[in-house]
Amino acid sequence: MNNINLQQLAEYIYEFCGIDYLKNLPSLESKIANRLKELGLSLWEYCGYVKVEEKERDILIELITVNETYFFREENLLNELQTVIFPKFKERIKERPLRIWCAACSSGEEPYTLGMLINETSLFSQGSVEIIASDINKKVLRKAEKALYYKKSLSFRKMPEGMTEKYFEEEGEYYRVKDEVRKIVKFKHLNMFNKNVGSEIGKVDIILSRNVLIYFDIEAIKKVVKTFNDILNIPGYLFLGHAETITSINPGFETIYTPSIFYYKKGENQV
Template identity: 75%
Template sequence: MSIMALEQLASYIYEFCGIDYSKNLPSLESKITYRIKELGLNIWEYCGYVKIEEKERDTLIELITVNETYFFREENLLRELQTNILPKFEDYSKEKTFRIWCAACSSGEEPYTLAMLIKETMLFEKSSVEIIASDINKKVLDKAEKGVYSSKSLSFRKMPYGMLDKYFDKIEDDYKVKDEIRKLVKFKNLNMFDKNIEQEVGRVDIILCRNVLIYFDTEFTKKAALSFYNILNETGYLFLGHAETVTNVNPGFDTVYTPSIFYYKKGEKA
């Protein structure tokens, strides 16, 4: 496969969604080889084809994005949310909606986990709650919106005792998220770098964008951090993955350290 054509495709992917394959062309090649053969194209032809066919762009996104996740992932993070973060917003009235943005939500396990966690706290029974769950991958987003997961799925490998029966309906060999949880989550097909992302998401109190920035270079990490800052309300919090940081690209965030995790609080812009 032509290195120059792979570099051109990597450049297109980078410009579109910020994922940088320029230093990992063999990985990109392995992800797209079968698809190119399936279409009967060579790599040069595919570079042109994907730019003019929107559906093929969606297929390419499905091939290059990582969507491994499960319910109640990152126990320490969830404990911090439940114990120290969510109670800070319990005085929200019906006139003020408590909002969370779960960016790059994949197949929905994380936003549904957040919804279950919110239900368990019983802090917001008199308040409106909305979880915006977005992803660039339409296929996984469709699965997320349906809220149906195989009983044999690894998605349930960390499910706490009793939560499966409490928040899921058994349907043959599947489990479906109950309506009381699904109604708290609003799914959107969004590219984090769309020029209208701030308007699409609106202002929120908490953002979770975990294990996503590791795929971006400094330029796109800076763009993402600026969006996060602008979208968060003044008392908002940002949660990233363990290997991710925004302090070097956006000094407006204050780092909060705990014995088990660290995260960010919106501060004043420098």
């Protein structure tokens, strides 16, 4: 493929959603090669085509994003949420619910896990918790909204004993998340790089954005983290992937360290 055109496509992807393939053009090339063959287009033609065809842009996003996830991922983080963070908000009433944003929620395992944890705590009354789950990939969002998962899939590889029977209904070879969990979660198609994220999501108390920033360069990270800071209430908590850190960019968060994980709190002196 023409490296100049590949560079142009990588630049377009970066400007659109912040995902950085500029330093990894061979990976981008491998992800789109079959699509170019399907369309019968050269890379030069495709660069123009994807900019004017919204449906093709959606397909491109499906090709370049990674959506591997599973229920009850990262036990230590979930335990911190359940035993330390959620109890801080137990006095919330229906008029001002606890609001949690799962950024880049993929096929829904993470927000549904949070819904199960919320139920397990018995801290909150019906209607006092909202989980907003967003992703840029429309295909995985459609799967998430269906809440239907193949029984033998890797989605269940860390499922605690008894939780499948408690929170899922059998439908042939699939399990479907029960309504008591589904009604807590609202899915939204969203580009985290969009300037309107704040108005789309609204103020929240907790953000989970795990293993997302690893695909961004430092400037894109700064932009996204500023958005996180802007929409978090005080106190507000940000959880990233275990390999991600934002301490060096001085984003206005206090780092909370525990024996097993670290996460971030929006500083009390902010407004």
